[in-house]
Amino acid sequence: MHTLPDLSYAYDALGDYISGDIMKLHHDKHHQGYVDKLNKALEGSEYQSSDLGTLLTDLDTLPAGLQTAVRNNGGGHYNHTLFWQWMSPDGGGEPTGDVADLINTKYGSFQNFVDEFTTQSLGVFGSGWCWLMPDASITTSPNQDSPLMSGGPEPLLGLDVWEHAYYLDYKNKRDDYVAAWWNVVNWDYVAERYRTLS
């Protein structure tokens, strides 16, 4: 059984950047929905206790009848579990150390990176995610797809650009949401991932 992880901070801890109303809806309803539908899809199958990352990496080898449910709901569970950790009430600012070096080497400056990541986030048509990968490249995925599904490594950082992530606070203004999100990015967690993934 897959379970919904608790947030490590209060629903309203991200202040005006992302409201408690959004966090509660996003975590308790949307993420819970992915977990419930994933469990329901896997019920009675031999994949019931399989590791989620393995299911996503090996998506193509699953029975055809399971692939869509695991792609959408397993991907949703996986992406959101990371997303809560990519934000923190103590977040924002700029990365330091190895992550700063990685970004500066590729983009010249932190601001250039922010501009490029923002541009790609705004360019996602409909619902999806924007990712910073361990090689410093920026990629996007539609829906709840994860870089794992295309055989890629795990992302260092990701941003949910589904409307459910911002509509209550920002209506249709994804650009305002992305601009606000930089103020809560948990660079300590990104650094921890970089140490283990690279």
Ligand code: MN3
């Ligand atoms: Mn979401």
